[in-house]
Amino acid sequence: MEDPDAAASAPGPAPGSRRPGGRTARTRAAVRDAVLTGLAEHGYPSLTVEYLAEHSGVHKTTLYRRWGSVEGMVADALDLAGEDEWTPPDTGSLAGDLRALAHEVVEGFRDPADAAAPTAFVGAAFQSPRAADALRAFYGERFRRCETVVTRAVDRGEAPVGTDAGAVVRAVSAPLFLRLFVTREAVDERLADQAADAALAAVTAGVFTGPDGGPARRPAAAADPRPAPREG
Structure with missing residues (x-):
């Protein structure tokens, strides 16, 4: 596992922030892979820092310092997935x-x-x-x-x-x-x-073109469907 003392010797980025290259990139990729495996095998509710530490080879101290929580690691795994170089097809039509x-x-x-x-x-x-x-x-x-x-x-x-x-x-x-x-x-x-x-x-048929020749108006963003947290 990554040595937490060595990792702590330099100022770390905010949880989930990007600092590409070198050991940080390898650590981030290892955590991403562990997140993908854990989500596929157990789902989000059962994902734990202990599981991610074991399967990524990164010490828990480092995980907490860099990402703060399982939630932060899941979010960063998605961020990393979005950094690929995928391009849409070009068939000519x-x-x-x-x-x-x-x-x-x-x-x-x-x-x-x-x-x-x-x-x-x-x-x-x-x-x-x-x-x-x-x-x-x-x-x-x-x-x-x-x-x-x-x-x-x-x-x-x-x-x-x-x-x-x-x-x-x-x-x-x-x-x-x-x-x-x-x-x-x-x-x-x-x-x-x-x-x-x-x-x-x-x-x-022009369904996606507005009456003035511009893009059709999109509906306002929907409210967040998640229930508000209870107080107390």
């Missing part, structure tokens, strides 16, 4: 790109072992405000990257000028995530194609 995006979602959840950790992250978001913020940031960044498929389509004349790229991306993924995380039904390539084709039809 909006229809092909939307189908490819939908198929990537299906493929990512095909193997139950691969699906366990991301599913547990969603569950953690309902129990931890920090995990919820991290999950929102992760998917927000993913969706922003995906918006390029719509901007390319506008440039090619496949989509109306002013199409809300973010709304299109959400229209593709929403039916899939509904089944994965809400109704707990299987998803497959046929459903992926349906979701992509429905979004494409809506784009062509």
